[in-house]
Amino acid sequence: MAGSSNIHAFFGSDEARVKEAALLLSRKIAPKDDEFGLEVIAGAADNAEHASQIVSRTIEAIQTLPFFGGEKVVWLQGATFFSDNQTGKAETTLRAVEALTDLLESGLPPEVQVIISANDVDKRRVFYKKVGKLTKPTIFDKVDVSKPGWETQVMSLVKAKSKQLGLTFDGDALERFVLMVGAETRMLDSEIEKLSLYVGDRPANEEDISRIAASSHIGVIFEIGDAIARKDLPKTLDLIDRQLRQGESAVGILLAAIVPRIRNLLHARDLMERHDLRAGRSFPPFQKAVDSLPKSETAHLPRKKDGNVSAYPLYLAAQISNRFTVPELKTALEACLEANLRLVTTSLEPKLVLNQLATRILT
Numbered sequence: 001m002a003g004s005s006n007i008h009a010f011f012g013s014d015e016a017r018v019k020e021a022a023l024l025l026s027r028k029i030a031p032k033d034d035e036f037g038l039e040v041i042a043g044a045a046d047n048a049e050h051a052s053q054i055v056s057r058t059i060e061a062i063q064t065l066p067f068f069g070g071e072k073v074v075w076l077q078g079a080t081f082f083s084d085n086q087t088g089k090a091e092t093t094l095r096a097v098e099a100l101t102d103l104l105e106s107g108l109p110p111e112v113q114v115i116i117s118a119n120d121v122d123k124r125r126v127f128y129k130k131v132g133k134l135t136k137p138t139i140f141d142k143v144d145v146s147k148p149g150w151e152t153q154v155m156s157l158v159k160a161k162s163k164q165l166g167l168t169f170d171g172d173a174l175e176r177f178v179l180m181v182g183a184e185t186r187m188l189d190s191e192i193e194k195l196s197l198y199v200g201d202r203p204a205n206e207e208d209i210s211r212i213a214a215s216s217h218i219g220v221i222f223e224i225g226d227a228i229a230r231k232d233l234p235k236t237l238d239l240i241d242r243q244l245r246q247g248e249s250a251v252g253i254l255l256a257a258i259v260p261r262i263r264n265l266l267h268a269r270d271l272m273e274r275h276d277l278r279a280g281r282s283f284p285p286f287q288k289a290v291d292s293l294p295k296s297e298t299a300h301l302p303r304k305k306d307g308n309v310s311a312y313p314l315y316l317a318a319q320i321s322n323r324f325t326v327p328e329l330k331t332a333l334e335a336c337l338e339a340n341l342r343l344v345t346t347s348l349e350p351k352l353v354l355n356q357l358a359t360r361i362l363t
Contacts, residue, residue: 006113015185021138031073048087055081224239233362237355262329269324
C-alpha cells in the first residue's frame with residue numbers, strides 16, 4: 001500500500017525531540033482559528049484497560065468529522081503501549097491496537113490527518129511494520145554516549161539549535177560545551193538558551209562554557225578526566241567524592257571517567273612521540289594529521305560511526321599530555337586494572353580504592 005499523506009508518525013527514545021517535532025507539525029497542519037480542529041489524546045496508559053480506552057478515544061476522534069465541516073487533526077500523543085512491556089503485550093492492548101491499525105489501513109477521510117508520537121515502540125510488532133508501510137516514521141533516538149564519536153552527532157544538533165537563537169561558538173568552545181553538557185536533549189536546550197542569554201551577540205568561548213554550562217553527569221565525568229589530565233590531585237579527589245556521595249558507583253567512575261582519559265592520554269602521547277603530531281590552537285589540522293597516518297598506526301584507536309578515527313578526544317588529550325610520559329601512562333592503565341579488580345572482588349571501601357588510584361597516578 002502506498003504511503004499515506006495524512007498519517008504522520010514520530011518515534012524514538014529522545015522524548016523531547018519526538019514531542020517537539022510532533023508539536024511543530026500539529027501547529028503547522030491544524031486548521032487555523034478553529035479550536036475544534038486539533039484533538040489531542042494523551043497516550044500514557046496505566047494498564048491494558050486504560051490503553052484500550054485511549055485507543056477507543058483515538059478511533060472515535062478519527063471517525064468523528066467536524067460538525068461544521070472542514071479539516072481536523074487527531075494527535076495520539078506520547079503513547080506508551082506500543083512497547084515491549086506488560087501493558088503493550090497484554091491481549092486487551094493488542095486487540096485495541098489491531099483495531100486502530102485496521103482503521104489506518106482502511107484509509108482516512110481526506111479532511112482528517114492523524115499524528116502518532118511514541119518513545120518506546122517495539123519494532124517487531126505488526127503495528128510498527130504496518131505503520132511503516134502507511135507512512136515513513138520520523139525517528140529520534142538518543143545519542144549513545146558510550147560509543148566513540150557521539151560528540152560529533154551532538155555537535156550537529158547543538159549547531160542547529162544555536163543557529164535559531166543566533167548563538168555562535170569561538171574556537172573549540174562548541175566541542176567543550178558538548179563534552180560538559182552531554183547528549184540529553186532537554187539539558188542541551190536549557191544550557192543553549194542560558195548560554196545565549198549570557199553571551200548576547202558575541203561568540204561563546206571556552207571560559208563562558210566553563211562558567212555557565214551545568215555540571216551534568218557527563219560534565220562531571222569530563223571534569224574528573226580533565227582534572228586527572230592536568231595532574232590536579234585535590235580537584236580529582238573532590239570530584240570523585242562528590243560523585244560517590246550522589247550515588248554513582250565507584251566502578252562507573254573508574255570506567256567512564258578515569259580509564260577513557262588515561263587511554264586517550266596514552267594514545268595521544270604515543271602518536272605525538274612516534275609521529276611528531278602537534279595539537280595547536282585549532283582542531284582541523286590535528287584531525288587531518290591523524291587521518292593521514294597509515295591505517296596500521298591507527299587501527300587501535302576508537303572510531304566514529306563513519307569509520308574515521310574519533311580524533312577530538314585525542315586532540316584534547318594531546319594538548320595537555322606533556323605532563324605524562326608513555327611509560328607513566330602505561331603504568332597508570334595497569335593501576336586502573338588493579339583498581340577494577342579490587343572494586344569487584346574485595347570488600348575494600350570504594351572511596352579508598354579510587355583515592356589510592358588517583359594518588360598513585362598523579363604523584
